[in-house]
Amino acid sequence: MTLHYDQARWEDPDSEGYEPLLSEKNRETVSTEDVPLPDGLKRDSLSLPGLTEPELARHYTRLSQMNYGVESGPYPLGSCTMKYNPKFTEDVAALPSGLVHPDRSASSTQGTLELLYGLQDYLARIGGMDAVTLQPPSGAAGEFTGILLATAYHEAKGERDQRTEVVIPDSAHGTNFASAALGGYDVVELPSGDDGRVDVDALEAALSEQTAALMLTNPNTLGLFEREIEEIAGMVHDVGGLLYYDGANLNALLGRARPGDMGFDIMHYNVHKTFATPHGGGGPGAGPVGVVSDLEPYLPTPQVRERGGEYEFFEPEDSIGKVHGYTGNWLVLVKAYAYIARLGDEGLVDTSAKAVLNANYLASQVEYEIPNGPFHHEFVASAGEQDAADVAKRMLDYGVHPPTTKWPEFVPEALMTEPTEVESKRSLDQLAAAFNAVAGEDEETLASAPNRTSARRIDQTSAARDPRLSWQALDE
Ligand SMILES: Cc1ncc(COP(=O)(O)O)c(C=O)c1O
Structure with missing residues (x-):
């Protein structure tokens, strides 16, 4: 009988703590x-x-317990907004009245439609947009939907053949590039300025009558607000392009500034980051898309509207069609609605205050070099001479999840850190202590980490090239 306790492990059947299937x-x-x-x-x-x-x-x-989650400790995975989500939203999503068959008639599902309509309205108001579709099931799917909407818009003006390019800053998330390419556009990569923001001269050179859209996130992935956003919007509109807002960083702006007011024409909301659904493993999430009135006729079908006190589905006149079954990931949308309703106006403003305060407080405590600042919801530190991937592995030994590493590439050994609005000062201090402990360690210690986790350093190349995907019995 084993009296020794080890956290569950799986890689070696002879190791202490091996947890059989x-x-x-x-x-x-x-x-x-x-x-x-x-x-x-x-x-x-x-x-x-x-x-x-x-x-x-x-x-x-x-x-x-073999894995690390938002309920294990702080999870500052920059850009991903891995925050703890309050359990009441799960309760709301589990209410039997929410489990309505999607093929039921509108007249017998007025409550469901009212919620969808209410969420369209909340999101439109939060983003400063004229209309919102709830269908796309993720941020990336929202981006692609936005690109399809831009195509429909340019087609209607007879300019699709001419508009072959989408301009994207080099600090943008990979899905921006993928969405534009999947939509059939050539991507023009925009180098960031020395301060990490859009370089207006470089933008001037990149824009032309071939520009279909500029995709931006603001604050950007370095956590920096694009201060020239109105000038940027004017430049894009002057060449007949559209301005697309990647809403992944909306938690930095909630209740304070709206993409629509900055001049954006299309935006997606990562409701699973900004509102209340766990984000990870590819979803299931929701990436609703908001548009200004010029693009409203092209929205996916169905949309929900209110007529004489009744809610009904309708198809926008020049709809691009469907991008998901029914109205999208319904239960995720329920959680977003419940979360926004519970926060209210004051709660939304408080969220963005804490997202920004937490990032700046943590940045002030971390000993790694952090170029630029002050920040919004996240910051990018540089691990300098250390390998950012080793830093990440070692942080696990200190009981915290590491930041996103090695992106954006123009920051050497980048540690993209987003503590999120939900962490307390105690958790932020725990995070800072972990960063600073690792900052003082030698190469050998880092290269052997992690040493206290269920899975130690795995052979990533073999995991990718020669994965063992089927179960083999112990005695085989
Ligand atoms: C800046 C940014 N844009 C877009 C996305 C894509 O969102 P999703 O993961 O919902 O597809 C992410 C995802 O983390 C992101 O960080």
Whole structure:
């Protein structure tokens, strides 16, 4: 009997703490003699794990602790906004009245439609947009929808053939480049200025009558506000292009500034980052898209509107069609609605205050070099002579999740850090202590990390090129 306790591990069956698969635990041969099936359909014998319910519960709890999540500790994964989401939104999403079959008639689902309409309205007001579609299931899908809307707009003006380019800053998220390319555009990469913001002269050179759109996020991925945004918008509009807002960083602006007022024509909202759905593993999320009135006729179908006190679906006149089944990821939308309603105007303003305050406080405590600043919701430090990936692995040993590393590439050994609005000063101090402990460590210590986690340093190349995807029994 083992009396030594180790956190669950999986890579080596001989290691302390190895947690076998359920099917490997206490296998018992069960007799099939009394099974009421015709003989031809019966197995001779059946081997199953013989476990009690507490053993089963403990197995899964142990497995759940092998990973690091927002409920394990601070998770400052820059750009991703990995924040703790309050549980009341789960309760709201689990209400039986929310589980309406999507094919039911509008007249028998007025409450559902009212919520969707209300969320369209909340988001339009928060973003300063004229209309919103709730359909896209992620930020990236929202971007692609936005690109399709831009195409429809240019087509209607007879300019699609001429407008072949989408301009994107080099600090932008990879999905921006992918969405533009998938939409059939040539990407023009815009080098950032020395201060990490859009270089207006470089933008001038990049824009032309071929420009379909400029995709920007503001504050950008360095956490820096684009102060020249009105001039930038004017420049894009002067050449007949559209200005697209990547809403991934909206938590920095909530209740204080609106992309629509800055001159943006299209935006997506990552409701799973800004509002209340866990973001990770690819979703399921929601990436609603807002547009100014000129683009409203092209929105995906169906939209929800209110007529004489009744809510109904309708198809915008020149709709690009559907980008997701029904109205999108309904339960994620319910959570976003509940979260915004609970926060109210004051709560939204408080959210952006804390997102910005937390990032700046943490930046002031971290000993790594941090170019630029002051920041909005995130900052990018440089690990200098250390390898940012090693820093990340070592931070796990101190019980915190690492920041996003090595992006943007123009910051050497980048550590993109976003503490989010939900962390307390205690958690921020814990994070700063972890950063600073690692900053003082030698190469050898970093290269061997992590040493205290369930999975140690894995061979990433083999994991990618030669993955073991099927279960093999221990005795095979
Ligand atoms: C700046 C930025 N834009 C777009 C996205 C894409 O969003 P999603 O992950 O919802 O597809 C992300 C994702 O983290 C992001 O950080």
